[in-house]
Amino acid sequence: MDKVRLHLCGPGCDSQCDRKQQAAQAVARRDRSFPVVDTHCHVLVPAVEKLVAGHPLKIAEDQANLKASGDASVQFNREQMLPAVVPRLLDPEVRIADMDAMGVDIQLLSPAPSQYYYWADEDLAARIVAVQNDAIQQLCLQYPQRFVGLGAIALQHPQLAVAQLEHAVLELGLKGVEISTHVGNLELGDERLQPFWARAEALGALVxxxxxxxQVGERLASWYLSNLVGQPLETTLALSQLMFSGTLDRYPQLRILAAHGGGYLPFYCGRSDHAAKVRPEVQGARLLPSQYLRNLWFDSLVFSPQAVRQLIDQVGIGQVVLGTDYPFDMGAYDLHWLVEQVPGLDASQRQQLLSGNALQLLGLDAEAFLPALAADPLNPQEES
Known part of the structure; x- marks a missing residue:
């Protein structure tokens, strides 16, 4: 299988594309004195699909997702995107080859979001999460210098979710959990989810x-807007709910990582700050939204050096980590080129983005990963 595309051009890109060459050259000249960490990488667990196969609510969810995505996107995903992506979701050797091509040493593995299955009853949800988390733990144990993991939880059953979080972190050695931006009609700041947030803070678990x-529905069914607009919009809504509900006030030590650069919020939080000053219904939070942003973490998946610069200016250099959305086609894999091109960064700040911030967030010791960096896997002839 071909290695992952390092640049942002489409399938018809010329072999001599400047961007393609620039991305490869950036990987080749990377600094190998520290490990590069990608915090946004998904894993599909086939055994979960066996547990939910034929379930009426699974069928209903699939139909609703297909309807919201639109015919053109559904056809493209079935015929082109998924055949390229599924082997990468399943085969760790393919994954590691792609990591080497990207110049990534460590992936933070998280469940494929399509396997949240928040519709499941408590018994089925317990089995789904157990299978997912065990599979991710096994990958991390099999490749300890390449993978660390996040687990799943059944957030639709808050008491069960707390127990699953504890098991994932305290017994399986996972670094935390991945959750969606809402649980059915339940927002993340809902009172019923507060025990989960309390325990996540107490454990120091990454969320x-x-x-x-x-939830916007069929308005986004055309032109892949369900992903282009819907995904960042969902993250914007989720973070706003956590801020204005007081959840971030009650649990100020939460370790939250927001996908896709935090959606639109970091880039337009001035409007939320203004509302917090003039609108009485949004004045319950202790801080301005822009102040909360500096206590959260955000991945770099904003697609341009200028956007990364703007994100850093808003949230702080220490709150941004690398994230590719591996292995999906809406991911961006030219990490080294991207970091090189961010305006105004010195060598120390580039190292923070590539490595230091994520290592600190995950509680990892860089020294444990340095032996694997002694040789360049793309140029084995350089070993001596």
């Missing part, structure tokens, strides 16, 4: 917020 679908 990766990643959307799956959008």
């Amino acid at each position: 990766f917020i990643h959307p799956f679908g959008s």
